[in-house]
Amino acid sequence: MAKISFRKATRDDVALILYFIKELAAYEHLLDAVEATEAGLEQSLFDQEAAEVIFVEYNEEAVGFALFFQNYSTFVGGAGIYLEDLYVLDAYRGKGLGKMLLQQVAKIAVARHCGRFEWACLNWNEPSIAFYKHMGAVPMSDWTVYRITGQALQTLSEG
Template sequence: MPRMSLHIRPADPTDVPALVGLITALAEYEKLTHLLQITPEKLQAQLFGARPPAEAVVAELGEGADRCAVGFALFFTNFSTFLCKPGLYLEDLFVLPAHRGAGVGKLLLKHLAALAVERGCGRFEWSVLDWNEPAIRFYEAMGATVMPDWRLCRVTDDALLHLARRG
């Protein structure tokens, strides 16, 4: 059976319904659906409005019309006063359970690390739920440090460059 192509690309307005579905699946996985207030209209405004505060990339499997979204990453620019540089903050990364272990998450992180390097960011960081041991192990394997007091994952300096170039 031929291997399906995996593509990471910036989200566009046509991706909003798929992103809402993936974000809902993430909330279900984290048992946080009671906090979910997302609507297609709200997400459309936040990602594609006049001054979008966030960006997203979509991981798709397949070719042409047969492509389907299997994961996403939503992120924004933050700023480090100590480094006096912008940073890239990953708000959410999610891969549908049926597609985990196939390199989708690694490719999403690599894509964002490369974007952080391209934008001159001093760091790339995110938070992880303390009970999510599979995610913690995955992030550490990708070069992130789980900050014990902050519960933040941070990739900086050589680790950021290494992650951006990881094959």
């Protein structure tokens, strides 16, 4: 029987975190958009503590990860958890590991008294959408995500 466990990432896991980020990006057809580096991840995740990572291990091998951070809702009047990335290697899908990872982050949200647990999903990703809906997630069709990056962000910051 397979041994399944979870562990929080440490500074020694930076290369592994970047590996999973790139695997997820390749799955999403966005590998060319990855700008993350090991040095940048080490600084943001372990020096600044901007986000957290947990791994799911199958027979003591990391086969998936979740990267998340705490946010705040003025409507709820309290903290929430935003799941930035959830990914399980293709060879390990169908074993319930994605659901278990989602449950681990949900446990963290509940333990921290968070009023929300949210994430985004690409519109074309029907397998993930079906999975999330099966878990009880509801798409927020009334909201559109907006993003400012690069030169537009620089211009905005300069007034």
